Amino acid sequence: MAPINIIYTSIEGNTRAFIKRLSAYAEQQHALNEDNPLITSKEISDQTIPEDEKEPFFAFVPTYLTGGNGIDSGFTEIMTNALGEYIESGDNAKYCVGVVGSGNRNFNEQYCLTARKYAKQFNAPFLADYELRGTSRDAEHIYAILRDRWNEVHA
16 A cells, blocks of 8 residues: 655644654554555755655644734735645645644643635645644544545545
8 A cells, every 4th residue: 555645844843743643553553454644744844845746645733823813804824834844846736635733732722713714725635633733632532533534645
């Protein structure tokens, strides 16, 4: 089975830590049953030169916002712009098959707002969310969602 492809950005290391946890869980599941796909990941930063994606991928999007409340007074996305620009580059958006968001639940309506914006902008389903670095249970739950979606797009 083809590995699950993930692109992400990680400013404070939370998303990177979660991707490592998720990848380790995928390796355990693959060892139990080779039909369970492994994960490949690519971190996007301001220094990343956009490439033309050729395979479907999931975008993992943390939320960093400034201003507003996310409902009626707007907001400004900060620090994740490189990921959005990467997805916008060339035909990459058509390969985005799902978005997973993270953030801090203390931010109420702004929790995962950037990921929801990306899902709408790139016409991809918002699949799941987790808080900050996530938990082992989050990794198990999100892996199952990704695996099922992956099987749909590779059917």
